[in-house]
Amino acid sequence: MLVAGLSGANGLDVSLSNFLGIKLLHVESKLFPDGESYIRFINFEDVRGNDVVLIQSLYPNQDKRYLELLLAIDAVKDLGCRTVTVVIPYMAYSRQDRAFLLGEAVSIRTLLKVMSNLGVDNLITIDIHKEESLKYFKGGVAANLDPIPLFAEVMRNLTKDPIVVAPDQGAMNRALKLSRMIGYGDYVLFRKSRDRITGEIKHELGEVEVAGREVIIVDDIISTGTTIANIARYLHEKHPSKIYAVCSHGLFVNNAISKLISSGVSEIFALNTVPLPKNVNIIDSTPLIADALRRLTK
Amino acid sequence: MLVAGLSGANGLDVSLSNFLGIKLLHVESKLFPDGESYIRFINFEDVRGNDVVLIQSLYPNQDKRYLELLLAIDAVKDLGCRTVTVVIPYMAYSRQDRAFLLGEAVSIRTLLKVMSNLGVDNLITIDIHKEESLKYFKGGVAANLDPIPLFAEVMRNLTKDPIVVAPDQGAMNRALKLSRMIGYGDYVLFRKSRDRITGEIKHELGEVEVAGREVIIVDDIISTGTTIANIARYLHEKHPSKIYAVCSHGLFVNNAISKLISSGVSEIFALNTVPLPKNVNIIDSTPLIADALRRLTK
Numbered sequence: 001m002l003v004a005g006l007s008g009a010n011g012l013d014v015s016l017s018n019f020l021g022i023k024l025l026h027v028e029s030k031l032f033p034d035g036e037s038y039i040r041f042i043n044f045e046d047v048r049g050n051d052v053v054l055i056q057s058l059y060p061n062q063d064k065r066y067l068e069l070l071l072a073i074d075a076v077k078d079l080g081c082r083t084v085t086v087v088i089p090y091m092a093y094s095r096q097d098r099a100f101l102l103g104e105a106v107s108i109r110t111l112l113k114v115m116s117n118l119g120v121d122n123l124i125t126i127d128i129h130k131e132e133s134l135k136y137f138k139g140g141v142a143a144n145l146d147p148i149p150l151f152a153e154v155m156r157n158l159t160k161d162p163i164v165v166a167p168d169q170g171a172m173n174r175a176l177k178l179s180r181m182i183g184y185g186d187y188v189l190f191r192k193s194r195d196r197i198t199g200e201i202k203h204e205l206g207e208v209e210v211a212g213r214e215v216i217i218v219d220d221i222i223s224t225g226t227t228i229a230n231i232a233r234y235l236h237e238k239h240p241s242k243i244y245a246v247c248s249h250g251l252f253v254n255n256a257i258s259k260l261i262s263s264g265v266s267e268i269f270a271l272n273t274v275p276l277p278k279n280v281n282i283i284d285s286t287p288l289i290a291d292a293l294r295r296l297t298k
Numbered sequence: 299m300l301v302a303g304l305s306g307a308n309g310l311d312v313s314l315s316n317f318l319g320i321k322l323l324h325v326e327s328k329l330f331p332d333g334e335s336y337i338r339f340i341n342f343e344d345v346r347g348n349d350v351v352l353i354q355s356l357y358p359n360q361d362k363r364y365l366e367l368l369l370a371i372d373a374v375k376d377l378g379c380r381t382v383t384v385v386i387p388y389m390a391y392s393r394q395d396r397a398f399l400l401g402e403a404v405s406i407r408t409l410l411k412v413m414s415n416l417g418v419d420n421l422i423t424i425d426i427h428k429e430e431s432l433k434y435f436k437g438g439v440a441a442n443l444d445p446i447p448l449f450a451e452v453m454r455n456l457t458k459d460p461i462v463v464a465p466d467q468g469a470m471n472r473a474l475k476l477s478r479m480i481g482y483g484d485y486v487l488f489r490k491s492r493d494r495i496t497g498e499i500k501h502e503l504g505e506v507e508v509a510g511r512e513v514i515i516v517d518d519i520i521s522t523g524t525t526i527a528n529i530a531r532y533l534h535e536k537h538p539s540k541i542y543a544v545c546s547h548g549l550f551v552n553n554a555i556s557k558l559i560s561s562g563v564s565e566i567f568a569l570n571t572v573p574l575p576k577n578v579n580i581i582d583s584t585p586l587i588a589d590a591l592r593r594l595t596k
Binding site: 032033034035036037038039040041042043044059060061062063064066067070071072073074075078079092093095096101102103104105106107109110113114117118223224251253254 | 330331338376403411
């Protein structure tokens, strides 16, 4: 098995190569003056007959990262690799998983279909927005890795009897699981409703005493941070001892970080699936991916 | 037949709809805050059972334009169109048409293969860097439209007994054809060679008298403009009456325009296959594409 990191590998190629003790396939990646991507496999003679793992996260510059990945897949197939496994720590376009309005493109379907069509054998991703989306990948294994055990390990050491908050219905299982794995504490769903007559937006947290306790808000993706900031602001008024925001993929678009902090979030945690700003605590996803790759080769 | 212009249509959707008298399929195209593309076909109910023509040029932001095109192809197929024809006035990545060094990705192969795989029926492009590349498209018709008749029409009215210069061997047929279609004048190949002993670069133009005559340098793509600027500078010293630079695809990266003008180029012409700066004369490619679409439906 050989591991190759493309321009969005975010260091995971090197850490996986070290962790698993497998050889790196070196990739030269550059841009032409007009903006076209160029890639070349330096030790290309190692590819023939081998199992190649391509690592590419799809943020920032989702489209550039994705196209570079397509170029690499096609190239290693052409160089005669035995299998191609694509590791996409952060899968962009996963939130457009259906036509919410008729006539909309279902972006994640297109991205996964195109990779299957090119002959990708296995796909590994972390905490994709909706696991059902993986049905669009028609290759061999399509694995969605669960980061909750990693979150639980960190938060167990850091907190005592915390309340885990799910920002919406979609994050409910995530919050429940995290709460259980921490071993104690409550989990609650944050509900937002609009009064049909007055139009007033009402927030509800259910029957839980927040004052003096630690709160963990957990979600898959933080983009502009608006959702988490609104919840933090609501919670902050109930005087918790600390508010943690924990997510898999911290895109932190625009001024997301300062928005979170000014809303009462004390600390932010995210996986290294995308490049992170300095004031975010990094949870390394290397062991998670390594474990999945080990299972693949069994 | 329905015509839909994506974000890189550069107005050709509207001009083709008017020219051919066919209905526009309206596309809403936007970006999410994190940079993901979104598209929706507004009059999606028109798609079912119909022949859809998608227009998307691949510059600037090649990768974003290309991904949006993939989303659109997959969406109209899913909406039940009868056929999809893709019109790509400027085909990005066409210069990486083989592995110049072992281990390199052959980018144009990947781009065309991915579109065939998604079920694109026909592909129309203008003056692709190497026509042989179209073999990678496995759909129905793959047409490479020749803009030389459009160039000849413009230059015939503008010049008298011009010398047409091919900047390199690859542009030779283009220059020969343009010269013949203008009806008179010479065509010559500009040769660049490096002295094996002194390392000195030598330019040669063959046996042609430049002084007092009009010169037309013709090429497929002008990117940074360095090649054309070098030739113009060489020619300028031989006192031509005027130097024209004519190209299909004017990318004009960085300060290409001022580089060309300061090297002695008097006027620049390009097709509207990509957005053009104000000081470039536009040659409309609408009739060329319209003619190809008419032939398709016959």
